[in-house]
Amino acid sequence: MTTQETEAEAAYRAGREWFKSAVVYQIYPRSFADSDGDGIGDLRGIIGKLDYLQKLGVDVVWLSPVYRSPQDDNGYDISDYRDIDPVFGDLETLDELLAGLHSRGMKLVMDLVVNHTSDEHPWFVESRSSKDNPKRDWYWWRPPREGHGLETAEPGTPGAEPNNWGSAFSGPAWEYDAETGEYYLHLFSRKQPDLNWENPGVRAAVYDMMNWWLDRGVDGFRMDVINFISKEQSLPDGPQAEGMLYGDGGPYFICGPRIHEFLQEMHQEVFAGRDKDLLTVGEMPGVTVEDAALFTDPGRREVDMVFQFEHVALDQEGGNKWRPKKLLLTDLKKSLGRWQEGLAESGWNSLYWGNHDQARAVSRFGDDGQYRELSAKMLAAVLHLHRGTPYVYQGEELGMTNMAFGAISDYRDIEVLNHHREATTHLGHTDAEVLAALAPLNRDNARTPVQWDASRHGGFTTGAPWIAVNPNANTINAAAQVDDPGSVFSFYRKVIALRHSDPVVAYGDFSMLLPDDEHVYAFRRSLPDVELLVLGNFSGSKRTAGIDDGTWLNGGAELVLANYAPEAGEVPSFDLRPWEVKVFRRNV
Template sequence: MTSQETQPGTELRSGREWFKSAVVYQIYPRSFADSDGDGVGDLRGIISRLDYLHNLGVDVVWLSPVYRSPQDDNGYDISDYQDIDPVFGDLAALDELLNGLHARGMKLVMDLVVNHTSDEHPWFVESASSRDNPKRDWYWWQPPRPGSEPGTPGAEPNNWGSAFSGPAWEYDPSSGEYYLHLFSKKQPDLNWENPEVRAAVYDMMNWWLDRGVDGFRMDVINFISKDPRLPEGPRAEGMLYGDGGPHYISGPRIHEFLQEMHQEVFAGRDKDLLTVGEMPGVTVEDALLFTDPSREEVDMVFQFEHVALDQEGGNKWRPKKLVLTDLKKSLGRWQDALGERGWNSLYWGNHDQARAVSRFGDDGRYRELSAKMLAAVLHLHRGTPYVYQGEELGMTNMAFGAISDYRDIEVLNHHREATTHLGHTDAEVLAALAPLNRDNARTPVQWDASRHGGFTTGAPWIAVNPNANTINAAAQIDDPESVYNFYRQVIALRHTDPVVAYGDFTMLLPEDEHVYAFRRSLPGAELLVLGNFSATVQPVDVGDAAWSGAASVLGNYPPGTGLTLRPWEVKVLRREL
């Protein structure tokens, strides 16, 4: 391995566009580090690992929800936005974490989940108490379909399906009406048409910013504006429910709501904050509007187009082989579209996606090489890179045996629906679940080779991957050839080389089925990035003569001659112009 030895610096990390040279690290707290032996990760576990994050060089920690919650969807069902769930700690521990990050020059971004609440949130408890309660229209309540028997299949107000299987409507016998839930039935959707709802959300956000947090990653934020007519959704053959997406994905008032949010929450604050809009189904055209600085909506979008390419028809339970040319076409299109204005998030994985090296690389013989190649190719695009916990160690997917080994509500609901209503066998469903299920990413971080990977002294809430014996942080931190230390080098390169943060992007070899190649350039200098997405040697022709005297700044093999790539090799060259 060769590298340009650099340490994370501050040269590029100030000013309004500081986030363009920053790297975000996502923590899924339930699975990061457990301090008290109850088997669930917590805030003090995170605090104990702050030096690890600082050494890695990341600038921002995105913390998945730690608010009070019944934990139906692992914290994305919030019952109190302004308190911490006891399973994770308390507000004092949150303040200690915030101070610890700030003392090390890092920022804290909280997960903002305001498309829906928990059904145990006081707002919903009031809303559900009677039809004439003042908070009734804080949520979406509708009567049964005319002429139907309330509470029976087909009586729902429309045919929308939930993202977690089943209908998107739940019948409430006490009031004789249905409420909308795009996710779990314990996650009723807030009615953003109501200005009182918006004001309450903005007050809560201001409370957190006043407490010192540095911004928000906004969960499915482009779902908050629904078409008030609630029309029927198209239904594909073989599906039990319709797709309501056309009526709530980037809905009719979404830009108005985000501009209002900016004005009521972020405008006039004198610190460098970050707003990230997680936006399933967002188009490039809308992303340009969302992230255009002059419109004052969000700093960047988190989009999902590239992580649907290995699924038939976008159905994650029908996995297919990824075609590299499709990946280049998708990522390249977003690079081009957001080039002049706007900004994008860069990621391979997160808490909702399978492990990157198992999905896009080779988690067997070439695990380390492919993990490094994936890191360099991703981080050297234009945009803000995200590292999902354990990705920097090359953690892999988990081999789950029976459905009882899973914990994710999405998996459990799909298994039940597929075996009960769609006629699939248990074995068929388990095979389809294996590659892309969300629990792959939720197994605990592997800190060392001790019992339970050093994650907990108790019984973990979900099993630790058995390969923790060999893939763990303790084995990598002091190894200069490790995946962890390669990530340090990639992150340092973004911090110190303006070409990485601000350079133009040009896709090369778009039709090559094995090599991912692109150029980044600014006046005076450019980078060439070459990644081999295969286990075979790949010749590369991008004008070797022009790069013959270029300096090698990063690679996952000892230096070789020419531009030919060995299995899963990445080469990053720099030349002055």
């Protein structure tokens, strides 16, 4: 692997500014649009909505996994990286989707899930077949803990596992394999064994697969939990909080010892020298600002941007999503402001309120009742006008809300089902207690189908949907919004168009204002010749932004974006109505 950038690559990197003025739209295929009536979204359904995406104005589509999969974790458990699961279509249909996007000036980014595979992937089938199989070391296999073997502890119970790590989906992070008498590591579902990136054969196989997709025409990858791929090889016990069944292995696999080496090698083997604009996004739970500055420094050739999770843990006690708490706006500003500052000189931010793993933005950060439309618009403007590349999660542009699930049988997410079982069986909580804790932040909130119109099942399918459609689809849907100039959809179009047309949005400096105000989110974006002032009211009451700068209101600034219709005789001011956003622009 070379350590010095070639002249050609330096020129290539210098031209890769396109993503700074781009907007990414995430599609969760299972819930987007169903073309064949089986109740599950598919590639043909996406193709049928390409004109909708073009009208919205997005530049990139990020496609959650559509590879062959047993669907234990809705496709994030991959059994064949080079084929499409029949539930979604086939490779020819994927090629058709790719061509349709390219013909409309949009790019396609695939989800790359290479921290783990499915336990049905041929690599793992070989690996578990015997201790001396050539692929045994492609995964993390370990014998039972010394002194706590199977003669004293049943497989799968605390004590026998190689260490005390817990899985992100509840239970231990180890699964016992009776055929070989050893455990394999799975940081997520037991059907998602972790790949051993210490093995150069694993890395070579992954890079070969990535090159195969790029050669096919895709435009980059969103890399799932990519900062977990390097693990401390001794796999020590993690800290274990009182009352918890398992320890936290995070210190030994989050941004592990060889992570930068692996990502630089990936760049060299996959991306270096390609003559097209690509996008690389690293999803990185637990990443710090300092880490991200290294990962996204263009000179280090690792990834273009990271997905960080700090701001979406602020409404959780101790980072536990099943213990929700009130979000303080001052905490949100402190977090997002620190990321803006930390990546100001080098590196780049990903900007998002929601995705397939997060609750609906308007229900979480806004007001999904009386002020749903106004707060959805305000959230769009505040997020998209930060420095970074914004992401729109499907349905967010319509102001879709959380779903009210009545019983555990209404849920589909493995994370929810496993937590409910563990909490009611081992932790002593009642069904009602667990359901109440699940409601605000569960992942199925984001996975209810996109609401296309007011017909049965929201126009998502002619069959029975794999998960229920939100009953408010009869009023919140695309058909009611795409041609309404006052809709949430139309406001998103305006925000996206502003990023495309005004360089200050993509390239301007960021300055947080009013950091201690608990209701008003205010910041300035600036270039030498122009400034934007963004004011957002995160409350259902009237507020005034206490900015002591009269020059903005004395004829020198233009109101370029607002979510309230102008009133006759209205004078520009820093007064904000409930959930109001105002964006001023001035030349300097």
